[in-house]
Amino acid sequence: MKLSWGDYISIAIHQTDLTLTSYIKNKLAPFNLAPEQNLILMLLWERDGLAQNDIAEKLDKDKTNIARMVLNLEKKGFIKRTISQYDRRSLIVKLTQEGKALGDKIIPLTEEFNQLVTKGITEKEIEELGRILTKMRMNVQ
Amino acid sequence: MKLSWGDYISIAIHQTDLTLTSYIKNKLAPFNLAPEQNLILMLLWERDGLAQNDIAEKLDKDKTNIARMVLNLEKKGFIKRTISQYDRRSLIVKLTQEGKALGDKIIPLTEEFNQLVTKGITEKEIEELGRILTKMRMNVQ
DNA sequence: GCATTAAAGTTGCTATAACAACCATTGTGT
DNA sequence: ACACAATGGTTGTTATAGCAACTTTAATGC
Numbered sequence: 001m002k003l004s005w006g007d008y009i010s011i012a013i014h015q016t017d018l019t020l021t022s023y024i025k026n027k028l029a030p031f032n033l034a035p036e037q038n039l040i041l042m043l044l045w046e047r048d049g050l051a052q053n054d055i056a057e058k059l060d061k062d063k064t065n066i067a068r069m070v071l072n073l074e075k076k077g078f079i080k081r082t083i084s085q086y087d088r089r090s091l092i093v094k095l096t097q098e099g100k101a102l103g104d105k106i107i108p109l110t111e112e113f114n115q116l117v118t119k120g121i122t123e124k125e126i127e128e129l130g131r132i133l134t135k136m137r138m139n140v141q
Numbered sequence: 142m143k144l145s146w147g148d149y150i151s152i153a154i155h156q157t158d159l160t161l162t163s164y165i166k167n168k169l170a171p172f173n174l175a176p177e178q179n180l181i182l183m184l185l186w187e188r189d190g191l192a193q194n195d196i197a198e199k200l201d202k203d204k205t206n207i208a209r210m211v212l213n214l215e216k217k218g219f220i221k222r223t224i225s226q227y228d229r230r231s232l233i234v235k236l237t238q239e240g241k242a243l244g245d246k247i248i249p250l251t252e253e254f255n256q257l258v259t260k261g262i263t264e265k266e267i268e269e270l271g272r273i274l275t276k277m278r279m280n281v282q
Numbered sequence: 283g284c285a286t287t288a289a290a291g292t293t294g295c296t297a298t299a300a301c302a303a304c305c306a307t308t309g310t311g312t
Numbered sequence: 313a314c315a316c317a318a319t320g321g322t323t324g325t326t327a328t329a330g331c332a333a334c335t336t337t338a339a340t341g342c
Contacts, residue, residue, distance in 0.1 A: 017158040
């Protein structure tokens with residue numbers, strides 16, 4: 001059976017991701033923050049002082065991207081990088097005062113976003129969704 | 142209640158999309174084809190002779206991206222652009238012989254991919270997933 | 283302890299993705 | 313018919329995303 005364009009679930013996932021990312025991008029723009037930069041800060045707001053490499057692993061991204069995003073965050077004054085005293089290859093990423101303060105504004109905003117996205121969808125459905133998405137990732141790894 | 146990093150369903154969707162896209166990217170690489178370029182060709186294999194603008198609407202993407210992707214597809218020899226005889230602003234995108242032939246190789250490959258992604262997931266779950274993803278898109282539009 | 287590997291970052295490249303500003307062409311209103 | 317608005321594409325800019333190749337530093341093997 002030949003599938004037509006709309007039958008691929010991966011395409012639906014892709015399009016949904018684009019729509020959601022585009023929305024949050026606009027919400028974050030006034031704070032001079034891009035979506036992926038925000039993900040990095042979210043990690044740091046939970047636990048400050050991660051190495052670039054830690055961030056790359058947690059976000060499951062190439063280290064080159066992390067390096068460039070962190071560089072941008074440093075240019076914007078939200079974080080500061082210092083060489084680790086335990087391993088001089090490693091760069092430790094720490095929030096500045098400005099970066100810490102930003103969290104108080106951004107975290108409520110992301111929770112509002114989450115509320116909006118999941119409006120009319122039950123807890124159970126969200127859990128189910130998460131379970132299926134995880135299974136799909138496992139399937140291709 | 143403060144949400145922690147893993148609690149955002151939008152992040153799970155984003156990461157899943159990245160994983161799936163990365164997988165199919167590698168599968169398509171031997172054919173000199175990038176994932177989004179493939180989406181455009183999939184549209185054309187279903188219905189040849191679309192205008193760039195039609196493609197942008199169907200893929201729900203900015204017209205600038207489509208212009209550049211189509212330009213790349215033309216450089217690769219898979220499509221040819223001609224000015225519409227009905228509207229001289231409009232560019233009609235048509236498959237070349239090479240582009241048509243490519244479909245015979247790529248379509249089975251994408252169906253295999255779809256099989257792999259949905260392995261161990263029921264038809265009903267996929268439908269449910271599609272329904273929820275659509276709802277999420279509606280929620281932010 | 284010295285050569286070989288491995289690991290952490292950086293630089294360069296290609297491919298999305300979307301916005302702003304722009305050009306050419308077409309449609310509309312009066 | 314002519315001014316103005318709308319539409320289809322292009323160019324420029326910023327931000328992901330990942331691969332290859334490279335530098336620096338650390339760990340490992342004998």
